[in-house]
Amino acid sequence: MSNTFDYTAAPALIRVEDLHKSFGSLKVLSGITETIHKGEVVSLIGPSGSGKSTFLRCLNLLEVPTSGHIWFNGEDIADKSVNIDKHRQKMGMVFQHFNIFPHMSVIENITLAPVMLGKMSKDEAIAKAEALLERVGLSDKRDNKPSRLSGGQKQRLAIIRALAMEPEVMLFDEPTSALDPEMVGEVLEVIKDLARNKMTCVIVTHEMGFAREVCNRVLFMDGGTICEQGEPHKLFDHPEHPRTKDFLSKVL
Amino acid sequence: MVANLTRLLTKYGMNFVNGLFTTLELALISVAIGCIIGAIVAIMRLSKSKILNGIAAVYTEVIRDTPLLLQLYFFYFLLPDILPALRLSKFTCIAVALIFNSGAYMSEVFRSGIQSVDRGQTEAARSLGLSSSQTMIRIVLPQALRNVLPAMCNEFVAITKETSLASTFYVGDLMTQYQTISGKTYMVIEPLIIIGVIYFVVTFTMSKLIAVLERKLKTDE
Numbered sequence: 286m287s288n289t290f291d292y293t294a295a296p297a298l299i300r301v302e303d304l305h306k307s308f309g310s311l312k313v314l315s316g317i318t319e320t321i322h323k324g325e326v327v328s329l330i331g332p333s334g335s336g337k338s339t340f341l342r343c344l345n346l347l348e349v350p351t352s353g354h355i356w357f358n359g360e361d362i363a364d365k366s367v368n369i370d371k372h373r374q375k376m377g378m379v380f381q382h383f384n385i386f387p388h389m390s391v392i393e394n395i396t397l398a399p400v401m402l403g404k405m406s407k408d409e410a411i412a413k414a415e416a417l418l419e420r421v422g423l424s425d426k427r428d429n430k431p432s433r434l435s436g437g438q439k440q441r442l443a444i445i446r447a448l449a450m451e452p453e454v455m456l457f458d459e460p461t462s463a464l465d466p467e468m469v470g471e472v473l474e475v476i477k478d479l480a481r482n483k484m485t486c487v488i489v490t491h492e493m494g495f496a497r498e499v500c501n502r503v504l505f506m507d508g509g510t511i512c513e514q515g516e517p518h519k520l521f522d523h524p525e526h527p528r529t530k531d532f533l534s535k536v537l
Numbered sequence: 538m539v540a541n542l543t544r545l546l547t548k549y550g551m552n553f554v555n556g557l558f559t560t561l562e563l564a565l566i567s568v569a570i571g572c573i574i575g576a577i578v579a580i581m582r583l584s585k586s587k588i589l590n591g592i593a594a595v596y597t598e599v600i601r602d603t604p605l606l607l608q609l610y611f612f613y614f615l616l617p618d619i620l621p622a623l624r625l626s627k628f629t630c631i632a633v634a635l636i637f638n639s640g641a642y643m644s645e646v647f648r649s650g651i652q653s654v655d656r657g658q659t660e661a662a663r664s665l666g667l668s669s670s671q672t673m674i675r676i677v678l679p680q681a682l683r684n685v686l687p688a689m690c691n692e693f694v695a696i697t698k699e700t701s702l703a704s705t706f707y708v709g710d711l712m713t714q715y716q717t718i719s720g721k722t723y724m725v726i727e728p729l730i731i732i733g734v735i736y737f738v739v740t741f742t743m744s745k746l747i748a749v750l751e752r753k754l755k756t757d758e
Binding site: 347370371373374376377378380382384385386387388397398401402443446447450456 | 683
């Protein structure tokens, strides 16, 4: 795995400027400015309540920022007049609890969005879905109901459901936190495969080993800000900020 | 008594059958159209628009907090008055009243059904780029419908019994048949027993079928 990818040379894909988010009087994000470059694999780590999930969910406007800008494909998607649905088609998201559509078969879960949103014909979508199922080893589940799948299989399905829209970036919100331990590996393997193929990924994770191995850059968040960031070997082996040191001493 | 019952059944058998069909027809129409109204009103209730929300809230509260018999009278007199050109039959006016009534109850059933669908479903659909209405139609409503199917069937059972109030206007339902037959034969208890048994058998059977359906939906998950 190449941790040596020079992300700063790649063009910016998402540019976040002074992002703030409050829930009522609770301030969750206080002024985040950050750029995600094309082809980068970034992980967000930090204690619970540090705002990493909220930050990730702001990137595709599942949480509406209180103030600030999020530039994606030349538009400020935090601007209320922007058609966010169009941009979301280009930003895949994977959730902690999979959120597979239980009333549809496995293949329908994958083909629904591309067909409904006119991205491809039904036949094209099915061909694409079959290729994706093959890629993650779920071909034999093609016509099953999701209730028959294990957690790991559901999450792999969730990943390819997002990939079927051919997104420019994939957002992962603790993708392995709800999995039984023996299923974590199979899901991480799929994400690693994406990273190898230069898919831009932003991953909120508690899997430090995975972050270290796969990511080009690690952002440590605490108290609604990015406290410290850097390449994994630097951040994990030589943390500078006392809060980073404190956090890493507890989890490593 | 037994002799009277047999006599009634042989002489007026078709009246009871016709009455049952009219009752079921009224119930079916009310619930079917009430369902569509209920779904729309439920979405209005859950929408962010204060106006839509307000209209829906007033509608459901007014219907739920007034007697059905009053609503029947209201539509019975109001509809021919405001739409004389349509020459609405008694049956239509009563059906409309029952539809509005069941729509209000159904909207509450739907509302709880929609709210019982996990938020994550909406988030997943929206994150794929589906609009909020596409998400509602393809993701939330099908799951909500499944959750509320037993409650909807129960509403059908309830409305089947409530249609008896329509007999006030002689629309030909089971209870109307009772009044007709009782008037002709001067018998009171016997025809009551017969229609009572019919009501009981029909609603009891439906309730049991609903219980089966409910169990099947649970195991399917």
